Structures are given as structure tokens and as C-alpha cells.
Amino acid sequence: MNKITKYILGIILLCTYTLQSLQAQTVYTVQIKEEIGPNAWRTMKNALAKAKESKANYFLLELNTYGGALNFADSIRTSLLNEKSFQSIVYVNNNAASAGALISLAADYIYMHAGASLGAASVVNQQGEIMPEKYQSYMRGLMRATAEAKARDPKVAEAFVDPAVSIPTLKEDGKLLTLTTSEAIKIGLAKKEVNSENEIFSDLQIKEPKVTAHQLTWVDYLIAFLINPLVSGILIMGIIGGIYFEMQSPGIGFALLIAIICATLFFAPLYLQGLADHWEIAIFVLGIILLALEILVIPGFGVAGIAGIILMLCGLAFSMVANDYFDFKLTQPGLLMNSFIIVIGAMVLTIVLMVIFGRNLLESSAFKKLVLEDEQRSDIGYTSSMTKTNLLDKVGIAKTVLRPAGKIEIDQVWYDAVALDGFIDAGEQIYVEKHENYNLFVRKLSEKNS
Structure with a gap:
């Protein structure tokens, strides 16, 4: 060079x-x-x-x-x-x-x-x-x-x-x-x-x-708002309330939509923050499935229902704290217990409000405008139990599964009824045992004959 x-x-x-x-x-x-x-x-x-x-x-x-x-x-x-x-x-x-x-x-x-x-x-x-x-x-x-x-x-x-x-x-x-x-x-x-x-x-x-x-960004502010414990509690109430109304009112789609929206708003920010993991969301969904099976398919209330409630509680509470599966040693002490208190408190409060206001809300005109349900007209066989009071010992057939509530047919007329046995399958013969507060209470005809 x-x-x-x-x-x-x-x-x-x-x-x-x-x-x-x-x-x-x-x-x-x-x-x-x-x-x-x-x-x-x-x-x-x-x-x-x-x-x-x-x-x-x-x-x-x-x-x-x-x-x-x-x-x-x-x-x-x-x-x-x-x-x-x-x-x-x-x-x-x-x-x-x-x-x-x-x-x-x-x-x-x-x-x-x-x-x-x-x-x-x-x-x-x-x-x-x-x-x-x-x-x-x-x-x-x-x-x-x-x-x-x-x-x-x-x-x-x-x-x-x-x-x-x-x-x-x-x-x-x-x-x-x-x-x-x-x-x-x-x-x-x-x-x-x-x-x-x-x-x-x-x-x-x-x-x-x-x-x-x-x-x-506005996303940062929104996430900070949604993970506030008070807001989380309100969202949990929306989830539980939506599931309750959906199971109480067959054919209603709006209540399910509310539950899904509240669940999304609850889990999404926690997932983005690195708190909620896939397995925690999965056990929450599994809990809902078990609870639905217990109410809609399995007669009575037993292991599946209790397991479903426990999984829902754990899925919601675990999602609010940092953990490595069931290892919570890095979680701020006391925070896991606070999470369970928030979840259980929101659930209990939701149940209390549903018992007090649930029926009035279902029957309100504002709610009915949001409900997707068929019109039950008298010309196709529907009537109210109020119009028939002399039905004691009448024999009919279960038109839907009674678990315990459902539809029965007596003399080609449909009625709302409640199974005193807890569960009656569709197509089984029934008889009316009592009539209280405009409700018909029925049992399987086979039990009467026996």
C-alpha cells in the first residue's frame, strides 16, 4: 500500500x-x-x-x-x-x-x-x-x-x-x-x-x-381503565348476569352477547398485560361448559355443576394475578386472595340482583325489544296457565325437556310447567299434581301408576 x-x-x-x-x-x-x-x-x-x-x-x-x-x-x-x-x-x-x-x-x-x-x-x-x-x-x-x-x-x-x-x-x-x-x-x-x-x-x-x-396511547388508557379492580368486578357481574339470563330464557341471544362482550373486555386487557394466560381462559370456558351441561343435560345438580363453578372462579381470579401455572411466589402477597374476593363478591352480588330484579327485567318492554324469541300465539296452541285452573290430575305429555322447567301439552294445549322430580325427558307422559301461583307442577305418570 x-x-x-x-x-x-x-x-x-x-x-x-x-x-x-x-x-x-x-x-x-x-x-x-x-x-x-x-x-x-x-x-x-x-x-x-x-x-x-x-x-x-x-x-x-x-x-x-x-x-x-x-x-x-x-x-x-x-x-x-x-x-x-x-x-x-x-x-x-x-x-x-x-x-x-x-x-x-x-x-x-x-x-x-x-x-x-x-x-x-x-x-x-x-x-x-x-x-x-x-x-x-x-x-x-x-x-x-x-x-x-x-x-x-x-x-x-x-x-x-x-x-x-x-x-x-x-x-x-x-x-x-x-x-x-x-x-x-x-x-x-x-x-x-x-x-x-x-x-x-x-x-x-x-x-x-x-x-x-x-x-x-388511547389503548394504554383503555387497558388501564379496564384492569381497575372495580371495573373488573362490574365486568364479572356482566358475565355472570348474561349467562344467567341466557339459561333462564331459551331463545334469547342478547344476554349471551352481553356475557361474551364482558368476558372479552375482562380477559383481553389482562392477556395483553401478561397476566391472563391461555390455560386460565380455557378453564373458565370449561367451567361454563360444565355448568351448562349440569343445568341443561344432567338431571339434578352435582359434580359437574360444582366443578364448573370452581373452574369459573379460578379462571377469573387466576387471570387477575401473575403466576406460573399454580406457582404464585412472585405475586404480590395478598393479591391472589383479593382477586378471589373480587370474583366471589361480584358473583354473589349478581345472584342477589338477579333474584330481586331478574323477573322484572325479563318482562320489561325494553328487554323484550332486545330479545330474539318467537311469538307464542294462542292460534298455534300456546296459552297461559292463568286461563286453565282445573288441571289437577290431568294427564299430558312433556313437549320439551323439563329441567325442571319446560313445556307440556294437555288436550292439545301447551303450558309452562315445573317438574317436581327435577327432570323429565321430552315425550314422557306426565300428570299435574298441583297448581300454585299460576304454575303447573307435574310428575311422571309412571310414578303415579306405581
Whole structure:
């Protein structure tokens, strides 16, 4: 290679380096100012994907949280640790407690606002009570591993969780460690005290950064609304109420449509958030099938009906919490019980409302406009039990399956009837045993003869 060629290559390399140095560095920013849960994890997941797509040089997370669910905090932590395409920054403004401390330790740089705090990461339940040692041990391991991955002091990280860890210069023995901004900077955990993002850019010598802030979409807001426990409870009521009306009123399609819509609105956002899994939706559907078989096919009420109710309960409750099949160790303590309380409470309330208002609703003119049912005219054999009161001991035939309610025919006239035996198959001969409140109560004729 001659000298001229070397000079040309040198000039090209110099120009390339100069252009790269002059090129503005890009920063993708996102804020989490809420409890660490499914919404925070969805926001972070989308923001990280957008940052990679935009080929950002830095990813800045502005954090202000008192903690949250360990499983979602661990997901965020893992994503930050595994990301190599950009450098990560956590700006604590103003709190990074518990799950927030774990996330902060996973960043390449930690900056803290004046008056901010970081630490106190013991695992607690919904009432704020300290959970047993197995939870604390797991959290200590996560904190140590995260600190070591970013070349930070694992003892400090462990002291956030374990009051037995002794660091006399920072805390009293027997107390959890919570660091102020100045303390975190003094021990090298935080890089600097700042009051704005621009001060962070200046400290990292990011000149004229091209900043892109993460924006939430209407889908994000809708999902956040739908997974609210109160809204989830209302949707469960819609599911149960729709199924109840569908089974009580043969031929009605609107009630089933309501149940399907409510089930979709219940499961879809939970599925997108990574909570509901295929198997949880499957056992809920299986529960409905078993319950329907018990009511419509199998006489009486037994194993299939009870199993159906249990599967429906479990399918709904399990979908509201994070789990690995039946392993709930990463679920926020107490959250599974709360889910069952929400589901059972919504079911009980629905049943109470159906008993009180169900008949009036079915017979209301507004509901009948939405019902797909045939007109039962007298010229084709239909009549009301009110028009015939002298039917005791009359013999007829079951025109539909009575389980226990259905249709019978006596003297070529159809009536609504209830089987006192619990189940009478279509085509069997029956006789009227009693007549109360405009209802005919019948038994199989074979039982009378016997």
C-alpha cells in the first residue's frame, strides 16, 4: 500500500469519526409515577421497544414510586440488565422505594433529585405487614445480583431488604436502609444530584441531545381503565348476569352477547398485560361448559355443576394475578386472595340482583325489544296457565325437556310447567299434581301408576 493510499484512508477515517462526533445523540425518555404493576410494566415494555426502534443512545426513566408488585419490578429490572443497545439512566424524582429501588439498581446511571430517597425494599403484603423469610430471602438475592451486575456494592443493596445487615455509617442496626440523595452520592450509588433532565445530559456530556418522550396511547388508557379492580368486578357481574339470563330464557341471544362482550373486555386487557394466560381462559370456558351441561343435560345438580363453578372462579381470579401455572411466589402477597374476593363478591352480588330484579327485567318492554324469541300465539296452541285452573290430575305429555322447567301439552294445549322430580325427558307422559301461583307442577305418570 503506497503513501497516497494511506493518506486517503486516514482522511476518510478522520472524516467518519468527526461526523459521528458531531452527530446529535438521541435520548428516549419515559416516566413511571405510579405503583409498579401491570400498567408500569406495559409502559416500560413499549418504551424500551420504541427506544430500540429509534436507535436511541440513552434510555432515561424518570421514577417516582413507593413500590409495587415484585414480579413486574423484576421484569423491568431484567429488561434493563439485558439491554445492550443503549445506556440506561434512572432519574429518581422523588421516591424509589422497594420495587423502585430494585429497578434503579439495574440502570447504568442513577441520578437523584434534591430531597429524593431510595431504599426500604422489604417484601410486604397489602396491609404493609412484613412477609415471611422466604420472600425476604428471594428479594435479597435479587438486590445483590442486580447490584453486582452493575458493579455496585451488594451489601448496600442487601441492606435495603435486611435490617440485620450492619452499615454503621448509614443506618442503625435492626433498621432498613433508606438513602437520601447526598448519602447515595457519597457511597457512589448515585452519580449526582440534579433538578432536571438537562442537568443529567450536561453531566454525561451529551451535547444537543435529540430527546423523544414516550407518549401513552388511547389503548394504554383503555387497558388501564379496564384492569381497575372495580371495573373488573362490574365486568364479572356482566358475565355472570348474561349467562344467567341466557339459561333462564331459551331463545334469547342478547344476554349471551352481553356475557361474551364482558368476558372479552375482562380477559383481553389482562392477556395483553401478561397476566391472563391461555390455560386460565380455557378453564373458565370449561367451567361454563360444565355448568351448562349440569343445568341443561344432567338431571339434578352435582359434580359437574360444582366443578364448573370452581373452574369459573379460578379462571377469573387466576387471570387477575401473575403466576406460573399454580406457582404464585412472585405475586404480590395478598393479591391472589383479593382477586378471589373480587370474583366471589361480584358473583354473589349478581345472584342477589338477579333474584330481586331478574323477573322484572325479563318482562320489561325494553328487554323484550332486545330479545330474539318467537311469538307464542294462542292460534298455534300456546296459552297461559292463568286461563286453565282445573288441571289437577290431568294427564299430558312433556313437549320439551323439563329441567325442571319446560313445556307440556294437555288436550292439545301447551303450558309452562315445573317438574317436581327435577327432570323429565321430552315425550314422557306426565300428570299435574298441583297448581300454585299460576304454575303447573307435574310428575311422571309412571310414578303415579306405581
